[in-house]
Amino acid sequence: MxxxxxxxxxxxxxxxxxxxxxxxxxxxxxxxxxxxxxxxxxxxxxxxxxxxxxxxxxxxxxxxxxxxxxxxxxxxxxxxxxGGGTDQRREILRWILWDNHKLSGQAGMTRFLMNFLPEDKRPAEVIGFMQGRLKAAYEVLDAHLGSRDWIVGDDVTIADLSCCGYLYYPEPFGFDRADWPNIDAWLDRIAALPGxxxxxxxxxxxxxxxx
Amino acid sequence: MxxxxxxxxxxxxxxxxxxxxxxxxxxxxxxxxxxxxxxxxxxxxxxxxxxxxxxxxxxxxxxxxxxxxxxxxxxxxxxxxxGGGTDQRREILRWILWDNHKLSGQAGMTRFLMNFLPEDKRPAEVIGFMQGRLKAAYEVLDAHLGSRDWIVGDDVTIADLSCCGYLYYPEPFGFDRADWPNIDAWLDRIAALPGxxxxxxxxxxxxxxxx
CATH class of the missing domain: 3.40.30.10 (Glutaredoxin)
Known part of the structure:
Protein backbone atom coordinates (compact mmCIF):
# COMPACT_ATOMS: atom_id res chain seq x y z
CA MET A 1 0.00 0.00 0.00
CA GLY A 83 17.02 4.96 13.99
CA GLY A 84 20.57 4.38 15.20
CA GLY A 85 21.27 1.74 17.82
CA THR A 86 18.84 0.90 20.62
CA ASP A 87 21.03 2.78 23.09
CA GLN A 88 20.73 5.92 20.93
CA ARG A 89 16.94 6.21 20.90
CA ARG A 90 16.79 8.72 23.74
CA GLU A 91 19.65 10.86 22.41
CA ILE A 92 17.85 11.00 19.05
CA LEU A 93 14.64 12.06 20.78
CA ARG A 94 16.61 14.75 22.62
CA TRP A 95 17.72 16.36 19.39
CA ILE A 96 14.32 16.04 17.75
CA LEU A 97 12.70 17.82 20.70
CA TRP A 98 15.38 20.50 20.68
CA ASP A 99 14.89 20.96 16.94
CA ASN A 100 11.12 21.28 17.24
CA HIS A 101 11.49 23.92 19.92
CA LYS A 102 14.65 25.86 19.20
CA LEU A 103 15.68 25.27 15.58
CA SER A 104 12.93 24.34 13.10
CA GLY A 105 10.18 25.79 15.28
CA GLN A 106 11.75 29.21 15.10
CA ALA A 107 13.37 28.95 11.65
CA GLY A 108 10.10 27.99 10.00
CA MET A 109 8.25 30.90 11.51
CA THR A 110 11.01 33.40 10.73
CA ARG A 111 11.24 32.26 7.11
CA PHE A 112 7.47 32.54 6.80
CA LEU A 113 7.43 36.09 8.15
CA MET A 114 10.32 37.18 5.92
CA ASN A 115 9.18 35.60 2.67
CA PHE A 116 5.53 34.61 2.61
CA LEU A 117 3.85 37.61 4.21
CA PRO A 118 3.20 40.72 2.10
CA GLU A 119 6.15 43.10 2.44
CA ASP A 120 4.16 45.72 4.32
CA LYS A 121 3.02 43.15 6.90
CA ARG A 122 6.39 41.76 7.92
CA PRO A 123 6.95 42.44 11.63
CA ALA A 124 10.52 43.76 11.81
CA GLU A 125 10.85 43.53 15.59
CA VAL A 126 9.64 39.93 15.65
CA ILE A 127 11.97 38.96 12.81
CA GLY A 128 14.98 40.55 14.51
CA PHE A 129 14.15 38.94 17.82
CA MET A 130 13.72 35.50 16.23
CA GLN A 131 16.99 35.80 14.34
CA GLY A 132 18.75 36.40 17.65
CA ARG A 133 17.15 33.31 19.15
CA LEU A 134 18.06 31.30 16.06
CA LYS A 135 21.68 32.39 16.20
CA ALA A 136 21.92 30.72 19.62
CA ALA A 137 20.48 27.53 18.11
CA TYR A 138 22.93 27.55 15.18
CA GLU A 139 25.77 27.96 17.68
CA VAL A 140 24.68 24.87 19.60
CA LEU A 141 24.37 22.76 16.45
CA ASP A 142 27.59 24.02 14.87
CA ALA A 143 29.55 23.33 18.05
CA HIS A 144 28.06 19.84 18.32
CA LEU A 145 29.02 19.04 14.74
CA GLY A 146 32.58 20.31 15.22
CA SER A 147 33.79 16.90 16.38
CA ARG A 148 31.42 14.52 14.61
CA ASP A 149 29.86 13.74 11.23
CA TRP A 150 26.30 13.01 12.43
CA ILE A 151 24.21 14.36 15.27
CA VAL A 152 23.93 11.01 17.09
CA GLY A 153 26.35 8.10 16.74
CA ASP A 154 28.30 7.27 13.60
CA ASP A 155 25.60 7.33 10.96
CA VAL A 156 22.71 9.42 9.73
CA THR A 157 19.55 9.17 11.85
CA ILE A 158 16.18 10.89 12.02
CA ALA A 159 17.82 13.44 14.33
CA ASP A 160 19.81 14.71 11.33
CA LEU A 161 16.73 14.62 9.10
CA SER A 162 14.83 16.66 11.69
CA CYS A 163 17.44 19.34 12.30
CA CYS A 164 18.09 19.91 8.58
CA GLY A 165 14.39 20.51 7.87
CA TYR A 166 14.60 24.22 7.04
CA LEU A 167 18.28 24.56 6.19
CA TYR A 168 18.25 23.78 2.45
CA TYR A 169 15.67 26.40 1.48
CA PRO A 170 16.79 29.26 -0.74
CA GLU A 171 14.56 31.94 0.80
CA PRO A 172 16.46 34.18 3.23
CA PHE A 173 15.72 33.96 6.94
CA GLY A 174 19.02 35.00 8.43
CA PHE A 175 20.79 31.65 8.05
CA ASP A 176 23.92 31.71 5.90
CA ARG A 177 25.74 28.40 5.60
CA ALA A 178 29.05 30.23 5.22
CA ASP A 179 28.74 31.46 8.83
CA TRP A 180 28.51 27.92 10.20
CA PRO A 181 31.18 25.70 8.65
CA ASN A 182 30.34 22.56 10.62
CA ILE A 183 26.64 22.82 9.76
CA ASP A 184 27.60 23.53 6.15
CA ALA A 185 29.73 20.37 5.88
CA TRP A 186 27.04 18.29 7.59
CA LEU A 187 24.37 19.56 5.15
CA ASP A 188 26.68 18.48 2.32
CA ARG A 189 27.00 15.04 3.90
CA ILE A 190 23.22 14.65 4.11
CA ALA A 191 22.80 15.88 0.53
CA ALA A 192 25.32 13.28 -0.64
CA LEU A 193 23.24 10.37 0.70
CA PRO A 194 21.86 8.11 -2.05
CA GLY A 195 18.31 9.23 -2.85
CA MET B 1 20.33 6.44 44.57
CA GLY B 83 3.08 6.24 29.99
CA GLY B 84 -0.40 5.03 29.01
CA GLY B 85 -0.80 1.78 27.11
CA THR B 86 1.73 0.53 24.57
CA ASP B 87 -0.60 1.55 21.74
CA GLN B 88 -0.63 5.11 23.07
CA ARG B 89 3.12 5.77 22.98
CA ARG B 90 3.05 7.53 19.62
CA GLU B 91 -0.01 9.65 20.42
CA ILE B 92 1.72 10.75 23.63
CA LEU B 93 4.84 11.68 21.65
CA ARG B 94 2.64 13.64 19.24
CA TRP B 95 1.33 15.87 22.00
CA ILE B 96 4.74 16.29 23.64
CA LEU B 97 6.21 17.44 20.32
CA TRP B 98 3.28 19.78 19.73
CA ASP B 99 3.68 21.18 23.24
CA ASN B 100 7.41 21.78 22.83
CA HIS B 101 6.81 23.64 19.59
CA LYS B 102 3.46 25.39 19.87
CA LEU B 103 2.46 25.59 23.54
CA SER B 104 5.25 25.55 26.13
CA GLY B 105 7.88 26.69 23.65
CA GLN B 106 5.98 29.89 23.01
CA ALA B 107 4.36 30.31 26.44
CA GLY B 108 7.68 30.09 28.23
CA MET B 109 9.26 32.72 26.05
CA THR B 110 6.27 35.06 26.23
CA ARG B 111 6.11 34.80 30.03
CA PHE B 112 9.83 35.51 30.21
CA LEU B 113 9.54 38.61 28.04
CA MET B 114 6.54 39.94 29.97
CA ASN B 115 7.78 39.30 33.49
CA PHE B 116 11.50 38.70 33.75
CA LEU B 117 12.91 41.37 31.46
CA PRO B 118 13.24 44.95 32.74
CA GLU B 119 10.08 46.88 31.87
CA ASP B 120 11.84 49.15 29.40
CA LYS B 121 13.24 46.16 27.50
CA ARG B 122 10.05 44.26 26.88
CA PRO B 123 9.46 43.96 23.12
CA ALA B 124 5.78 44.84 22.67
CA GLU B 125 5.50 43.69 19.07
CA VAL B 126 7.07 40.31 19.86
CA ILE B 127 4.81 39.84 22.88
CA GLY B 128 1.68 40.67 20.89
CA PHE B 129 2.70 38.40 18.05
CA MET B 130 3.44 35.51 20.41
CA GLN B 131 0.14 35.94 22.22
CA GLY B 132 -1.64 35.55 18.89
CA ARG B 133 0.26 32.35 18.15
CA LEU B 134 -0.48 31.07 21.65
CA LYS B 135 -4.19 31.73 21.29
CA ALA B 136 -4.23 29.28 18.38
CA ALA B 137 -2.51 26.70 20.60
CA TYR B 138 -4.99 27.19 23.46
CA GLU B 139 -7.81 26.71 20.96
CA VAL B 140 -6.40 23.37 19.83
CA LEU B 141 -5.93 22.12 23.40
CA ASP B 142 -9.28 23.40 24.67
CA ALA B 143 -11.13 21.78 21.77
CA HIS B 144 -9.30 18.49 22.33
CA LEU B 145 -10.23 18.48 26.02
CA GLY B 146 -13.88 19.24 25.28
CA SER B 147 -14.74 15.57 25.00
CA ARG B 148 -12.17 13.92 27.26
CA ASP B 149 -10.57 14.13 30.70
CA TRP B 150 -6.97 13.49 29.68
CA ILE B 151 -4.98 14.29 26.56
CA VAL B 152 -4.34 10.65 25.61
CA GLY B 153 -6.47 7.69 26.70
CA ASP B 154 -8.38 7.46 29.97
CA ASP B 155 -5.73 8.41 32.48
CA VAL B 156 -3.06 11.01 33.12
CA THR B 157 0.12 10.57 31.09
CA ILE B 158 3.32 12.50 30.47
CA ALA B 159 1.46 14.26 27.63
CA ASP B 160 -0.68 16.02 30.26
CA LEU B 161 2.38 16.77 32.41
CA SER B 162 4.09 18.29 29.38
CA CYS B 163 1.25 20.49 28.17
CA CYS B 164 0.50 21.88 31.66
CA GLY B 165 4.11 22.98 32.15
CA TYR B 166 3.54 26.74 32.07
CA LEU B 167 -0.17 26.91 32.85
CA TYR B 168 -0.10 27.07 36.67
CA TYR B 169 2.19 30.08 36.95
CA PRO B 170 0.77 33.27 38.43
CA GLU B 171 2.76 35.69 36.26
CA PRO B 172 0.68 37.09 33.38
CA PHE B 173 1.49 36.06 29.83
CA GLY B 174 -1.90 36.39 28.17
CA PHE B 175 -3.33 33.07 29.36
CA ASP B 176 -6.48 33.35 31.47
CA ARG B 177 -7.97 30.03 32.57
CA ALA B 178 -11.45 31.58 32.55
CA ASP B 179 -11.23 31.94 28.75
CA TRP B 180 -10.62 28.20 28.27
CA PRO B 181 -13.09 26.18 30.34
CA ASN B 182 -11.92 22.75 29.19
CA ILE B 183 -8.28 23.57 29.90
CA ASP B 184 -9.35 25.03 33.25
CA ALA B 185 -11.16 21.84 34.31
CA TRP B 186 -8.25 19.68 33.11
CA LEU B 187 -5.76 21.74 35.14
CA ASP B 188 -7.99 21.16 38.17
CA ARG B 189 -7.94 17.43 37.46
CA ILE B 190 -4.15 17.37 37.33
CA ALA B 191 -3.89 19.46 40.49
CA ALA B 192 -6.17 16.98 42.29
CA LEU B 193 -3.79 14.06 41.66
CA PRO B 194 -2.24 12.66 44.87
CA GLY B 195 1.17 14.27 45.32
Missing amino acids: TIKLYCFGESGNAYKAALTLELAGMDWEPTFVDFFNGETRGSDYRTDINPMGEAPVMVEGDVRLTQSGVIQDYVVERTGRL WKHPYDLMPRSKPEAG | TIKLYCFGESGNAYKAALTLELAGMDWEPTFVDFFNGETRGSDYRTDINPMGEAPVMVEGDVRLTQSGVIQDYVVERTGRL WKHPYDLMPRSKPEAG
Missing part, protein backbone atom coordinates in the same frame (compact mmCIF):
# COMPACT_ATOMS: atom_id res chain seq x y z
CA THR A 2 1.35 3.41 -0.92
CA ILE A 3 1.68 5.78 2.04
CA LYS A 4 0.09 9.20 1.57
CA LEU A 5 1.85 12.22 3.03
CA TYR A 6 -0.16 15.43 3.24
CA CYS A 7 2.49 18.03 2.60
CA PHE A 8 3.66 21.04 0.58
CA GLY A 9 7.10 21.97 -0.62
CA GLU A 10 7.56 25.07 1.48
CA SER A 11 7.07 23.18 4.76
CA GLY A 12 10.30 22.13 6.38
CA ASN A 13 8.30 20.11 8.88
CA ALA A 14 6.77 18.16 6.00
CA TYR A 15 10.24 17.84 4.47
CA LYS A 16 11.51 16.04 7.57
CA ALA A 17 8.82 13.38 7.15
CA ALA A 18 9.14 13.19 3.34
CA LEU A 19 12.92 12.89 3.42
CA THR A 20 12.73 10.19 6.09
CA LEU A 21 10.21 8.18 4.02
CA GLU A 22 12.36 8.63 0.91
CA LEU A 23 15.72 7.73 2.45
CA ALA A 24 14.22 4.73 4.26
CA GLY A 25 13.04 3.47 0.89
CA MET A 26 9.32 3.46 1.65
CA ASP A 27 6.60 3.52 -1.01
CA TRP A 28 4.98 6.93 -0.53
CA GLU A 29 3.41 9.77 -2.47
CA PRO A 30 2.65 13.38 -1.60
CA THR A 31 -0.90 14.71 -1.25
CA PHE A 32 -0.72 18.44 -1.81
CA VAL A 33 -1.91 20.70 1.02
CA ASP A 34 -2.80 24.18 -0.18
CA PHE A 35 -1.41 25.90 2.90
CA PHE A 36 -1.09 29.37 1.45
CA ASN A 37 -4.77 29.43 0.48
CA GLY A 38 -5.74 28.51 4.01
CA GLU A 39 -6.43 24.78 3.68
CA THR A 40 -4.94 23.86 7.07
CA ARG A 41 -6.94 26.60 8.78
CA GLY A 42 -10.25 25.42 7.34
CA SER A 43 -12.74 23.32 9.26
CA ASP A 44 -12.64 20.47 6.70
CA TYR A 45 -8.92 19.96 7.24
CA ARG A 46 -9.24 20.21 11.02
CA THR A 47 -12.14 17.78 11.10
CA ASP A 48 -10.98 15.24 8.52
CA ILE A 49 -7.19 15.48 8.43
CA ASN A 50 -5.62 17.02 11.54
CA PRO A 51 -7.30 18.91 14.41
CA MET A 52 -3.93 20.55 15.14
CA GLY A 53 -4.25 22.29 11.77
CA GLU A 54 -0.74 21.34 10.70
CA ALA A 55 1.14 19.50 7.97
CA PRO A 56 2.57 16.90 7.59
CA VAL A 57 0.04 14.12 8.11
CA MET A 58 0.86 10.55 7.14
CA VAL A 59 -1.79 7.97 6.26
CA GLU A 60 -1.14 4.27 5.74
CA GLY A 61 -4.35 2.24 5.86
CA ASP A 62 -5.88 2.82 9.27
CA VAL A 63 -2.77 4.49 10.61
CA ARG A 64 -2.95 8.31 10.63
CA LEU A 65 -0.04 10.16 12.19
CA THR A 66 0.79 13.82 12.66
CA GLN A 67 3.92 15.61 13.88
CA SER A 68 7.03 15.02 11.81
CA GLY A 69 8.85 13.41 14.76
CA VAL A 70 6.07 10.86 15.19
CA ILE A 71 6.10 10.00 11.48
CA GLN A 72 9.88 9.61 11.64
CA ASP A 73 9.52 7.29 14.64
CA TYR A 74 7.01 5.20 12.67
CA VAL A 75 9.31 4.90 9.66
CA VAL A 76 12.16 3.74 11.89
CA GLU A 77 9.94 1.06 13.40
CA ARG A 78 8.61 -0.09 10.02
CA THR A 79 11.95 -0.24 8.25
CA GLY A 80 14.61 -0.59 10.92
CA ARG A 81 16.47 2.24 9.19
CA LEU A 82 17.64 5.69 10.30
CA TRP A 196 18.52 12.64 -1.18
CA LYS A 197 16.35 15.32 -2.72
CA HIS A 198 15.87 19.01 -2.11
CA PRO A 199 12.47 19.83 -0.55
CA TYR A 200 11.28 21.48 -3.76
CA ASP A 201 12.11 18.30 -5.70
CA LEU A 202 10.44 16.01 -3.18
CA MET A 203 7.09 17.75 -2.61
CA PRO A 204 4.75 19.92 -4.69
CA ARG A 205 5.10 23.65 -4.05
CA SER A 206 2.39 26.11 -3.16
CA LYS A 207 4.29 29.06 -4.56
CA PRO A 208 6.50 27.88 -7.41
CA GLU A 209 6.75 31.48 -8.61
CA ALA A 210 8.42 32.62 -5.40
CA GLY A 211 12.00 31.72 -6.25
CA THR B 2 18.66 9.84 44.65
CA ILE B 3 18.13 11.37 41.22
CA LYS B 4 19.37 14.95 40.82
CA LEU B 5 17.33 17.33 38.71
CA TYR B 6 19.03 20.57 37.69
CA CYS B 7 16.13 22.99 37.72
CA PHE B 8 14.66 26.27 38.98
CA GLY B 9 11.13 27.13 39.97
CA GLU B 10 10.40 29.57 37.17
CA SER B 11 11.11 27.02 34.45
CA GLY B 12 8.00 25.30 33.17
CA ASN B 13 10.23 22.93 31.20
CA ALA B 14 11.90 21.89 34.45
CA TYR B 15 8.47 21.61 36.06
CA LYS B 16 7.41 19.00 33.49
CA ALA B 17 10.33 16.80 34.52
CA ALA B 18 10.00 17.50 38.25
CA LEU B 19 6.26 16.81 38.29
CA THR B 20 6.75 13.58 36.35
CA LEU B 21 9.42 12.40 38.81
CA GLU B 22 7.21 13.36 41.75
CA LEU B 23 3.96 11.81 40.51
CA ALA B 24 5.76 8.62 39.46
CA GLY B 25 7.03 8.32 43.03
CA MET B 26 10.74 8.50 42.25
CA ASP B 27 13.40 9.46 44.77
CA TRP B 28 14.71 12.78 43.47
CA GLU B 29 15.96 16.15 44.65
CA PRO B 30 16.39 19.49 42.92
CA THR B 31 19.79 21.04 42.23
CA PHE B 32 19.25 24.75 41.87
CA VAL B 33 20.24 26.37 38.57
CA ASP B 34 20.79 30.11 38.89
CA PHE B 35 19.27 30.89 35.50
CA PHE B 36 18.60 34.57 36.08
CA ASN B 37 22.23 35.21 36.95
CA GLY B 38 23.34 33.56 33.75
CA GLU B 39 24.39 30.11 34.97
CA THR B 40 23.04 28.26 31.91
CA ARG B 41 24.79 30.69 29.57
CA GLY B 42 28.18 30.21 31.23
CA SER B 43 30.90 27.96 29.84
CA ASP B 44 31.03 25.80 33.01
CA TYR B 45 27.39 24.84 32.65
CA ARG B 46 27.72 24.21 28.91
CA THR B 47 30.84 22.11 29.38
CA ASP B 48 29.89 20.16 32.49
CA ILE B 49 26.10 20.06 32.57
CA ASN B 50 24.42 20.66 29.21
CA PRO B 51 25.94 21.95 25.95
CA MET B 52 22.45 23.04 24.89
CA GLY B 53 22.55 25.56 27.75
CA GLU B 54 19.14 24.55 29.04
CA ALA B 55 17.41 23.25 32.15
CA PRO B 56 16.24 20.69 33.16
CA VAL B 57 19.03 18.13 33.30
CA MET B 58 18.55 14.82 35.11
CA VAL B 59 21.41 12.80 36.55
CA GLU B 60 21.13 9.28 37.96
CA GLY B 61 24.52 7.62 38.29
CA ASP B 62 26.03 7.51 34.82
CA VAL B 63 22.79 8.51 33.15
CA ARG B 64 22.59 12.19 32.22
CA LEU B 65 19.54 13.33 30.28
CA THR B 66 18.37 16.67 28.95
CA GLN B 67 15.09 17.81 27.37
CA SER B 68 12.02 17.43 29.56
CA GLY B 69 10.39 15.00 27.12
CA VAL B 70 13.42 12.70 27.28
CA ILE B 71 13.42 12.76 31.08
CA GLN B 72 9.71 11.98 31.07
CA ASP B 73 10.32 9.05 28.71
CA TYR B 74 13.00 7.74 31.10
CA VAL B 75 10.71 7.96 34.12
CA VAL B 76 8.01 6.02 32.27
CA GLU B 77 10.49 3.28 31.42
CA ARG B 78 11.89 3.11 34.96
CA THR B 79 8.56 3.07 36.76
CA GLY B 80 5.98 1.83 34.28
CA ARG B 81 3.84 4.81 35.30
CA LEU B 82 2.35 7.75 33.40
CA TRP B 196 0.66 17.15 42.88
CA LYS B 197 2.55 20.31 43.71
CA HIS B 198 2.67 23.79 42.23
CA PRO B 199 6.00 24.53 40.48
CA TYR B 200 6.97 27.01 43.17
CA ASP B 201 6.43 24.32 45.83
CA LEU B 202 8.34 21.66 43.92
CA MET B 203 11.51 23.53 42.91
CA PRO B 204 13.62 26.35 44.37
CA ARG B 205 12.92 29.76 42.86
CA SER B 206 15.39 32.18 41.38
CA LYS B 207 13.21 35.19 42.06
CA PRO B 208 11.09 34.52 45.14
CA GLU B 209 10.48 38.26 45.44
CA ALA B 210 8.75 38.45 42.07
CA GLY B 211 5.27 37.43 43.12
